[in-house]
Amino acid sequence: MPIKSRPIYPGLKLDQRARRHLVAAEGEGALAVLAIFEGKGDAAASATIVYTPGGSAGEDHAEKLADLKPDALHVMPSQETAIVRLNGLLGNAAMGTRLYAAGVEGFIGKVIASGLEHGVDHQSIYTEHCGSLARRVQCVHCKGMTENVTATPFTCSHCGLNLFVRDHYSRRLAAFQGVVVDCETPGELPEIEELYR
Amino acid sequence: MTIQFKKETFRDDFTFSNSPEAIRRFPFPFDKDQYMYAVNIEQHMPGPEKSPYEFPIDIDEHYVAEMEDRALVLKQDPLRCQSLPHMITAEWDLVELLMESMAKNYPEHFQLTRDGDRWHWVNQPLGIDQRFTFGDTATLPCPPMEYITRQCQGDFNLLDQRHDNLWMDAGIVTTQADWSLDFDIGMNFMEWHAPVPIAHDLGVFDRALKFLLNLQQGRPVRRLNWTMTINPRLDTSPENYHKWGIDRTTVTPENVGNKVHLRVELQALWRLPRSNAIVFSIRAYLIKMEELVTIPKWARRFHRVLRDLPPELADYKGLTRYRETTVDWLSKYDDGAPTSPGFFPD
Ligand code: HEM
Numbered sequence: 001m002p003i004k005s006r007p008i009y010p011g012l013k014l015d016q017r018a019r020r021h022l023v024a025a026e027g028e029g030a031l032a033v034l035a036i037f038e039g040k041g042d043a044a045a046s047a048t049i050v051y052t053p054g055g056s057a058g059e060d061h062a063e064k065l066a067d068l069k070p071d072a073l074h075v076m077p078s079q080e081t082a083i084v085r086l087n088g089l090l091g092n093a094a095m096g097t098r099l100y101a102a103g104v105e106g107f108i109g110k111v112i113a114s115g116l117e118h119g120v121d122h123q124s125i126y127t128e129h130c131g132s133l134a135r136r137v138q139c140v141h142c143k144g145m146t147e148n149v150t151a152t153p154f155t156c157s158h159c160g161l162n163l164f165v166r167d168h169y170s171r172r173l174a175a176f177q178g179v180v181v182d183c184e185t186p187g188e189l190p191e192i193e194e195l196y197r
Numbered sequence: 198m199t200i201q202f203k204k205e206t207f208r209d210d211f212t213f214s215n216s217p218e219a220i221r222r223f224p225f226p227f228d229k230d231q232y233m234y235a236v237n238i239e240q241h242m243p244g245p246e247k248s249p250y251e252f253p254i255d256i257d258e259h260y261v262a263e264m265e266d267r268a269l270v271l272k273q274d275p276l277r278c279q280s281l282p283h284m285i286t287a288e289w290d291l292v293e294l295l296m297e298s299m300a301k302n303y304p305e306h307f308q309l310t311r312d313g314d315r316w317h318w319v320n321q322p323l324g325i326d327q328r329f330t331f332g333d334t335a336t337l338p339c340p341p342m343e344y345i346t347r348q349c350q351g352d353f354n355l356l357d358q359r360h361d362n363l364w365m366d367a368g369i370v371t372t373q374a375d376w377s378l379d380f381d382i383g384m385n386f387m388e389w390h391a392p393v394p395i396a397h398d399l400g401v402f403d404r405a406l407k408f409l410l411n412l413q414q415g416r417p418v419r420r421l422n423w424t425m426t427i428n429p430r431l432d433t434s435p436e437n438y439h440k441w442g443i444d445r446t447t448v449t450p451e452n453v454g455n456k457v458h459l460r461v462e463l464q465a466l467w468r469l470p471r472s473n474a475i476v477f478s479i480r481a482y483l484i485k486m487e488e489l490v491t492i493p494k495w496a497r498r499f500h501r502v503l504r505d506l507p508p509e510l511a512d513y514k515g516l517t518r519y520r521e522t523t524v525d526w527l528s529k530y531d532d533g534a535p536t537s538p539g540f541f542p543d
Binding site for chain 1: 276377379380381382383384387388389390391392397435436437438439440442443445446518
């Protein structure tokens with residue numbers, strides 16, 4: 001059953017009417033970007049791409065993106081630095097710019113949250129989920145974020161509580177909710193399930 | 198009619214209890230012997246004298262103690278009170294709604310004098326005397342929503358209406374049944390209700406939202422919701438669940454009467470005049486099983502409701518671990534006699 005608070009990622013498509021394309025991609029998200037700009041030299045020439053290879057380091061995705069000959073390509077070392085660069089670009093974005101996001105869910109979420117801060121309506125952002133199903137989870141107790149959670153329960157990387165990943169998603173935080181799993185049964189943990197590989 | 202405010206606690210030594218009058222006026226939420234989610238919304242009309250529906254905002258014997266508990270929660274966790282910047286007009290609307298209602302219906306305790314936008318508010322039970330300029334946040338010691346809800350029982354959400362939806366863009370939430378304002382703020386009606394089982398498929402939320410989008414000014418509505426809580430703890434937040442969750446393991450056949458509480462939320466909704474936002478109030482009432490069974494009809498009925506509750510609802514409400522022990526205890530008060538229709542005691 002779909003999670004009602006979780007966004008739907010319909011897949012990237014090219015907005016032919018946009019004057020500028022601002023593209024944020026992570027890891028395998030590069031492939032979705034390549035697919036929409038392949039053979040569209042004019043569109044690519046008006047695109048700014050921010051890319052962080054993440055788990056796809058070692059593949060040649062960045063070179064292929066460069067071959068598109070975009071107006072600018074920023075290859076960044078981490079999701080955080082990619083978002084900092086994106087924020088700078090959003091601050092100066094002109095009218096008629098379309099925002100795209102492709103990659104793991106935690107990254108898409110951060111792009112949407114950056115867009116929100118710059119007045120971009122979340123429904124106007126084109127998104128595609130690529131790569132692992134790993135979740136970004138906020139601990140409801142200490143409020144710390146743990147990235148790339150692939151199993152439930154897991155240990156909060158900040159306070160160390162054993163957290164169960166609840167099927168509840170906040171767009172503002174770009175995260176699922178983590179709630180302590182064993183406080184009613186101290187010392188007894190449910191089996192760890194790798195649900196989000 | 199002066200209220201005798203009780204000195205009591207909702208944590209640590211848990212001295213909270215209800216007077217016999219408070220028991221009789223308890224908003225018992227079951228009008229039948231079984232329970233399922235429904236669009237149970239009705240006009241928020243003045244109800245019977247002394248009932249919690251007599252006035253739009255109900256102030257009772259627990260007022261002072263509840264406000265003390267709220268102050269403690271906010272001191273430990275300021276994220277329980279949040280408001281997005283565009284909600285400031287709605288905050289002032291809320292100040293007006295609550296001050297007007299409290300002063301009008303409890304004049305022995307609260308007084309409001311208005312001279313244009315120069316207002317004078319006196320809250321005797323909490324010892325507050327405040328002159329301020331309506332609309333000028335700098336004239337209050339804290340932002341307007343926080344200011345007035347530190348002085349009014351119940352949690353509050355302010356909902357912005359846009360794109361045919363309601364958005365939870367402000368609130369103060371210190372007495373909640375296990376949900377997080379900090380996590381839910383900014384969500385829309387369907388998103389914040391995502392974790393609720395069954396009701397989405399019954400179409401409850403679609404119909405409720407459609408109804409609320411058309412809510413008219415001056416025609417508030419209300420509904421009841423319920424859950425159960427171990428010990429009279431108001432702050433059953435997810436934030437602190439790692440501290441209170443263990444309480445659910447402490448129920449024994451000997452202590453059910455004192456430990457297990459029915460928790461009823463009287464929820465009311467008003468359209469606000471300046472902002473067109475909606476205020477959603479969630480007023481929690483607690484009653485321990487020992488107190489509940491002093492009303493024979495409620496004892497019989499609650500036994501049957503809890504016994505036959507669908508397991509998904511019991512799990513969602515977090516009752517599964519102590520449900521059977523509680524049903525067994527309640528069965529002593531159920532002789533199988535038929536119960537009369539309606540909520541009120543016979
Ligand atoms: C518009 C104001 C409302 C707000 C802010 C609100 C908020 C909430 C929240 C935060 C929850 C907890 C969800 C969770 O588990 O995280 C909840 C539960 C629920 N809400 Fe609402 N709600 C509103 C109106 C309504 C209305 C009009 C209905 C009418 C049918 C409704 C029906 C329910 C039900 C059935 C539950 C599950 C409660 C339980 O089993 O304990 N809500 N609501």
